[in-house]
Amino acid sequence: MAASGTPHRGLAFYLLIAGIVLYTVFPFYWAINSSLQTSQELFSVTWFPPSFHFENYAGVFQGQPFGRNIFNSLIVAVATVGVSLLLALTASFALGRIRFRGRTVLLLAVLSVSMFPQVAVLGGMFELIRALGVYNSLFGLMLSYMILTLPFTVWVLTTFMRELPKELEEAAIMDGASPWVMITQVFMPLLWPALVTTGLLAFIVAWNEFLFALTFTLSDTQRTVPVAIAGFSGASQFELPWGNIMAASVIVTVPLIGLVLIFQRRIVSGLTAGAVKG
């Protein structure tokens, strides 16, 4: 790393670093800070919680099925990841390891789907969801999320598939392995890092999705976390329960930040490998 140079840096450099950290972390700190204050304390700006109050965290689960919303988000996200990876794994084997006519066109078509604005399919998707009888259901959400997760899982896994050594495949063919055996026994073990990365990215996309969840669910018990948080309302229209909203924000963000920090190298490589949407 030539740009790195000397390990001793000036004060200005560390001020810059401090500024960046403050800029990126402060809003999340502020949510935690606010979530630990009583509604009275929230009426004045206090830089540190005067004392730790957890009423807001308890309050999140009262009056609205927030536990159920978290459960819904988990189910939808996990199902979305599972189905996307399964479909993408077989597809990426074909796209990455087999030469056939139309392969490039197909890859470009898949990539172009990830450019679709969600709104561009909203009317047709609404009709489809209703026609299939999955309106206001988690299955409907899982199905619609395929348009968001499938293109980039296919794309990223194909890039990884291509990089695997050809000898492996030839040895497997010599042993008379079928393509399915080849995928599950030969490629899967080598693709674990890629699967974890793409799976994680797909999970985050599904966990954070808002537009479809807002449009295709109706009842509070079918809502996912983002829609629930967006809809938090207080006693009156003008008085939002900010303490509860901040507590809910912290609850759904902490596991995500945990995942991201644990897998940060993987995520960075996944984001940059296919330059998929963030």
Next chain:
Amino acid sequence: MAAAPAASAHTRVRVRTAWLFLAPMLVVLSLVAGWPLLRTISLSLTDATLNTLDEARFVGVRNYLSYGPPLDAYDPDDKAYYLYDEGADRFYVLDEATGRLTDETDPDALIVYERQPGGYVDTATGASADAVTDRLFVWSGVLADARWWRAVWNTLFLTVVSVSLEVVLGVVIALALHTQFKGRGLLRAAVLIPWAIPTVVSAKMWHWMYHDNFGVANEILLGLGLISERLAWTADPDLAMAAVIFVDVWKTTPFMALLVLAALQMLPTECYEAAKIDGIHPIAVFFRVTLPLIWPALLVAVIFRALDALRIFDLIYVLTPNTDQTMTMSVYARQHLIDFQNVGFGSAASTTLFFIIALATILTLMVGRFKAEAD
């Protein structure tokens, strides 16, 4: 050549396997992407509403642009438009089936206008009725709606400003991350936090920080002496767009920084060593060596972010739902489609957005290819 038939048989099997393995993915993708896209386009040519999706009628391009009686004057029971010319105080009825326009102000002396290729004419005198229809008819459809163009402008403005700021900030953060120093891992972790937070959650967090009375944003700005009174960041129409852009930049800069960082890490070290020996100032090195080298990667990042910004929805919907000052194309389309239940009109907006983004994609791809060939 004896092996050739065997090899081609083998190839044929492999190709068949390829399609077999692709089939599930292709079926699902056509079901959730291809079909809804085609249906949205065809719904945009109908008068479908949320409750009458099945009995939608084809109306041509009326939802995009048309000249005729205002749609809200339509009476579905009579299948006619009831029109009132306020200036002249006259009542008209336009029958949908025949297209005949009748002046019913005086029931004893009806004036009937017939639709001709060149416009409406008085059936009694044969005179042109353009003066009458000019007062009654309006341009309607997505493309005639000032709010749509407002949304287009908002979206473009937000995209350009947001992405420009992200490029500058992203490059600065990437350069910092590329430097060897104690606590670099900590910095990278910190940078990933805004990216990991769901958009809706970050919108809520910032909404609270923007609160006019109890928000920390006003507190900080007042403390620094940058503002003299508390501002209503999300409610004030003049400030709402700035508030939205600030959050969008905060949320998406990490993505930009990571892509730039990846490009920085692939740069050859020799140029830097040469530059260092020559004693060139680091800032000059950045503009003369680093920037040209990371340019292609930066361009890719900008394209991805710009395409993303053009369809922005969540942040606006949650942070500033009630102001036209920040309404984007996606917000406009969903509002008509779902809130106003006007699926036909909303789909026309969706489709227009789709073609705008498709055009932007094709243009950038063409420019990219052109540049690649020039290099």
